[in-house]
Amino acid sequence: MSEDGSRRADMVWGFLSLWDLWDCETLQNKLPSNFDWTQPIGNDGLVPLTVLLLDPARMSNNKSGFLKLAEWMLKSGADPEQRLPAENTFFRSWFQKDKPDATRITVSFGGHSAITLAVAWLHAMQEAKGGANWGNETGCLREFLTLCASTVATRAARDPPTVPMRQSVVEVWESVRNMTATHNVIFETADGQVTAHDVVLLAASPVLKAMLESSMKEGSSKRISVEDSSSSGVSLFLDMLYTGSTWDDPDYKTMLVALDLAHRWQVTGVVDMVSDALPQMLAVDSFADIAEAAVLKGLDALQRACRGFGSKSEEIQAMLQAGSFPDHVQRLLGASATHACEPGASKGRRRSF
Template identity: 50%
Template sequence: MAGPCCDDVVAGFIKLHDLEGLQQFTPSNYDWTRDVGEFDLPPLVLLICEDVSKPTTFLKCAEWMIQSGADPQQKAKPRICYSWWKNDNKDATKVSIELAGRSAISLAFERIRVFKEGKGGANWSVDIKRMQDFVAMAARRAAWKDQKMAVHHRVIDRWESFRNMTSTHNVIFETADGEVSAHEQMLAVASPVLKAMLESCMKEGSSKHIQIKDSSGSGISLFLDALYTGSTCVEPHYKSMLVALDLAHRWQVGDIVDMFSGFLPNMITVDSSVEIAEAAALKGLEQLQRSCVSFGSTNEHIQSQLLDHLWILR
């Protein structure tokens, strides 16, 4: 689970504008809404505060962070000032900007404004260009995010038909309540873990049988539905979705993890909240955890249970 130690690592690579380090050491389920660094700043605000003299690494880091979930409009909370100056004349060229209430985009615009004033005769043209490039990139990414490509229903129908061609399946999952089958090629393309298992000299590779006796058939079927089509024709129970989420997490299929963790908040009830919260905590799914906490904090039944539990502990 991502925590303060991970935040410090992420902040360190951000300050270095080290894209390769960020990609290697940031967990796939990292919550980019977390504040990071010494002053607890939004990740992109921290990036904007640092030296931007290396245009390629700065912009690539910014774009990758936005693509990964960092919000260029997330505002900083700490009431601190960040300063910039020219090393050959610090006192005359030093400029400061208060960060509280500023997002990465608004901070970029403010840096452009104060740098254009050229205090002390400083030439900030390179930094101004970097800030302009960042704002343009962030606007472009926002436009792409808002545009959703419609998938024709016949495309999904084709993949669903392929999924149902059981006579061509060559991998068998042995679940707690029966067998479920799939295509080896689909599994290998989607999951590096399953690919390694099916190509190994172990039993799974030679027999094409994978035992998951701790998982229900409905759970693996839901996982496969999502894998093939990104949807399902059945109305899933939350327990089946938790099994499917566990399998996607275990087999490192990140997009399916995102899909199920994004849908599970709609399935939080008094009966399901504990199991969903436990799964979210074990897998480090912080946004799902927050949904569970939010539900529990406003549900009278759960609040009553907590009070009863505290009374028993006394």
């Protein structure tokens, strides 16, 4: 994590764990919009959303502040389903001041997400140990869970789950993909020609549909120039378009070409498949190119993966301090923009990589 990122994480920890009153606007004004709400803060390795659940008195005494902070954090990228490592040994005890020993309840945080942690507290409270009345606290926790559930539902609607596809369906479309004698569209790439069926392209991409049905040369000749793209990248794009899979083992540069084409031609399914696979390819050599693509194409999940990788890599942090990345990558990692140097940049079928 960069020095700026570490300082901001420490500030968030101090704000959430030590202040008597929570003021959402104060924290908003002190943090950049790209602060990573999934990173651990403090010495105990907790993520910010779980830190909100440390103190029942503060939570119930400032219910509006608690819920406003939770809502803002969720909207800013906090993940209510993100689990702490199972080996995390942090635990917390809650009790009522008039009968501390009789009413004490304890929950270990290891392995919990913010959602399951809130549920664990609710279960412990429902026992009413020592005759405790946790009515205010349970009310806060239930509203917190409502916010979390709404966030999960919204994200699920935006990113619907992958539907399994039978191998027989894949094989049919693979056969169609390989019927090169019936291909009637030619992509002219930087290093050769790649072909496809116009009917598939028309159905998949509004951009390609407009090009192929126009009176311009693409429509009349069925030739599309992509001389800024490699043939391997175009082929990967078409593999994913036809079958959602590939026999090849593409490197990250080929993946980025396919991502760029899918984004350019508005084929969201291929954008999703490729961007979901790219976090597995993050390395020191590939980081700058993948992070730049994530920022320029507005791919939030890939941006979060890049921030997480960058915060843990000493080599990336050294490059960040040296201003070696483009300005938007510097900002993604929480550093000020600089005059950055541009970065130089046995097989089986791989299903969604």
